[in-house]
Amino acid sequence: MEFRFSDRIKDLTANAIREIFKLVAQPDIISFAGGLPANEGLPLKQVKEIADELLSSDKALKILQYGATEGYPPLLESGLEYIKRAGIYNQGFENIIAISGGQQGIDLMCKAFLNKGDCVLVEEPTYLAVLHILKTYEAVPIGVKSGDEGLDLADLEEKIKKHNPKMLYLVPTFSNPTGKTIEAGKRKAIAELCAKYKLVLLEDDPYCELRYDGERVPSIKSFDKEGYVLYNISFSKTISPGLRTALIVGHKDIIRKLTLGKQATDVHTSTLSQAIVDTYLRKGYMDPHLEKVIPLYKAKKDAMLAKIEEYFPSQIRYTKPEGGLFIWVELPSYINTKEIFIEAVQQKVAYVSGESFFPEGDVFNTLRLNFSNATLEQIDTGMKGLGDLLKNKIKE
Ligand SMILES: Cc1ncc(COP(=O)(O)O)c(C=O)c1O
Known part of the structure; x- marks a missing residue:
């Protein structure tokens, strides 16, 4: 069959993670690949109780009807309260929209801002789905250097001047894929740079509540005096990814364009999901839930770090995140993690090889490990298998 697909989609390959999911679906594989x-951290009992309550209430028919593209008004109200945790105040209903997951926030921003060939700056490495989305808009991602001290501000400014980007995309808290966090001083400087160059920043912050060590850092948006920062906050990692509910907050003119873009995409986010998230927040379920899951994740993170020390060769470097779901490993430059992935799967363990997180896809000696979705026993067995493989490769 010959179909005349669009230029946007015809050369697009499946995002690496989706492919890996297929490979590691066998039950005997220990997967550190997902996110x-x-x-055991999903609040099933509370969501069930809330859904029952909502559908037995006088709001039930409203919830089952079409709603406004901007979102379910009670959630917009509780959302404006919720973002105060990130240091974001003085926002009104014209500054917020409910979206179908944080991923949609990235897509709608690209839809609103990007023409074919436009440049977008991303921290290197970055969330791989953003690279995938940029391809569908025929935009060009440019990596900004990021070392042990986080995002390199001099490189950021140089690339702003050189490439005249339309947008900057950052995951500043417990980044996917590295787990790194940009410190407060740099956040302020980033907000100031965005204002200086009139550059729009999409601050993607799905992990900020999953902090296991250290002190909370205010969002970049909290330093934004001019309105160039858009704040994307998802409930996927704190309540449930299946509810597909997130919020995006920022300048009213941008929110209006996102609303028009969303209207064309899916009319509005599921009102039932929005009402569940709203009630969850209003009943005060978030903090007790976080108090339950944080020790669970912290134990897994600490176990994975301890197993790296115990089983991995000494020639590697790795991040020690204070939160989030990922640890990032750098190997000697001659190791290709994409090539040895099949051998890892033969050892019954999976990870995501790092090249998919780089705009040029040209860095092959890194890998991402997820610790949240394996048991402590699986972490021990899987990390031993992976450590043995890496020791072998580094010896060879
Ligand atoms: C940085 C980042 N942004 C966005 C998302 C998408 O999350 P969702 O669409 O479920 O809110 C993820 C999920 O892994 C992520 O890591």
Whole structure:
């Protein structure tokens, strides 16, 4: 068959993670590949109770009807309260829209801002789905250097001047894929740079509540005096990814364009999901839930770090995140993690090889490990298998 697909989609390959999911679906594989919250951390009882309550209430028919593209008004109200945790105040209903997951926030921003060939700056490495989305808009991602001290501000400014980007995309808290966090001083400087160059920043912050050590850092948006920062906050990692509910907050003119873009995409986010998230927040379920899952994730993170020390060769470098779901490993430059992935799967363990997180896809000696979705026992067995493989490769 010959179909005349668009230029946007015809050369697009499946995102690496989706392919890996297929490979590691066998039950005997220990997967450190995904980015899923732990099943045992999903608040099933509360969501069930809330859904029952909502559908037995006088709001039921409203919830089952079409709603406004901007979102379910009670959630917009509780959302404006919720973002105060990130240091974001003085926002009104014209500054917020409910979206179908944080991923949709990235897509709608690209839809609103990007023409074919436009440049977008991303931290290097970055969330791989953003690279995938940029391809569908025929935009060009440019990596900004990021070392042990986080994002390199001099490189950021140089690339702003050189490439005249339309947008900057950052995951500043417990980044996917590295787990790194940009410190407060740099966040302020980033907000100031965006204002200086009139550059729009999409601050993607799905992991900020999953902090296991250290002190909370205010969002970049909290330093934004001019309105160039858009704040994307998802409930996927704190309540449930299946509810597909997130919020995006920022300048009213941008929110209006996102609303028009969303209207064309899916009319509005599921009102039932929005009402569940709203009630969850209003009943005060978030903090007790976080108090339950944080020790669970912290134990897994600490176990994975301890197993790296115990089983991995000494020639590697790795991040020690204070939160989030990922640890990032750098190997000697001659190791290709994409090539040895099949051998890892033969050892019954999976990871995501790092090249998919780089705009040029040209860095092959890194890998991402997820710790949230394996048991402590699986972490021990899987990390031993992976450590043995890496020791072998580094010896060879
Ligand atoms: C940085 C980042 N942004 C966005 C998402 C998408 O999350 P969702 O669409 O479920 O809110 C993820 C999920 O892994 C992520 O890591």
